[in-house]
Amino acid sequence: MAEVKLIGTLPSPFLYRVIWALKIKGIPYEFIQEDLTNKSPLLLKYNPVHKKIPVLLHGGKPVCESMIIVEYIDEVWQQNSLLPHDPYERALARFWVKFAEDKGVSVWRMFRAKGEELEKTMKETEEMLQTVEEHGLGEKKFFGGDNIGIADIAFGSVIYWLEAIEEAVGVRVIFETHKFPRLHAWIKNLKQVPTIKENLPDWDWMVAFFRGRREAILASA
Incomplete structure (x- = not known):
């Protein structure tokens, strides 16, 4: 190989x-x-x-x-497929990957923002989460059904990091359980998948990293 x-x-x-x-x-x-x-x-x-x-x-x-x-x-490497074989389901998965790519940027902007810009990025992030909550998951365990797929990978890197960035920024008001019950169930399921659970950055280290980076960015602005 x-x-x-x-x-x-x-x-x-x-x-x-x-x-x-x-x-x-x-x-x-x-x-x-x-x-x-x-x-x-x-x-x-x-x-x-x-x-x-x-x-x-x-x-x-x-x-x-x-x-x-x-x-x-x-x-x-075709074992453990991440994209569905059905053409429609494959297109749907790619749609949500594109949505994560386009709308997930608000999370990264939130990390660097303050004042009015921070409020704006928080609002955009909440709207993105609401769209996924209402239209992306339904009653499924993962975006594609019972198994983790490409859309889960795309959104996992948004939602897990959003939780850390919220804590680093000090605005733990966006990703609340009562607002997004489906997304909370989904991220819990995702973090229980062994290959994900065993390959997540240490939470405390990551929050400290983002907090330090944010302070440095805002100090130099």
Whole structure:
């Protein structure tokens, strides 16, 4: 089997999307820690366009952008499929991945915002969660049914990190159980999947990391 390497930075939610996919598939890989404050020649060589992590190297060939990498992994290693086989269900899964990509950015903006901008991003985040609560899950355990799939990976990296960012920012008012019972049941189910549970960043370390990064960002603004 061709060598697999993963370039990333902890605790990036985009990196964990790829980690989860590799773990679900049972694919061994070498992790290469990247310093985004001093980007390595390796990162610049293999992602010269965006110069971002994560980057998957498979047999020396780079694949960039987290959800593109996850689809690539699913196509190359076909065990434990992440995308449904039915064309309609596959399209639906891709729809929710796109929604997570488009709307999840409010969570990352919230991490860096204050004042009116923070209020705006909190409102956008709550609206995103409400849409998923009402239209994304229904009564299903996961987005695709009984098994974890690609949409769960996309949203898992949004919701789990939202919980940590809320605590770091000090605004624990968005993702409340009574507002989003389906999403709370879903994230609980997701965190109980062994490959996810065993590959989550340490909670206290992650909150402290985001708190420190936020303080540094706001101090330099």
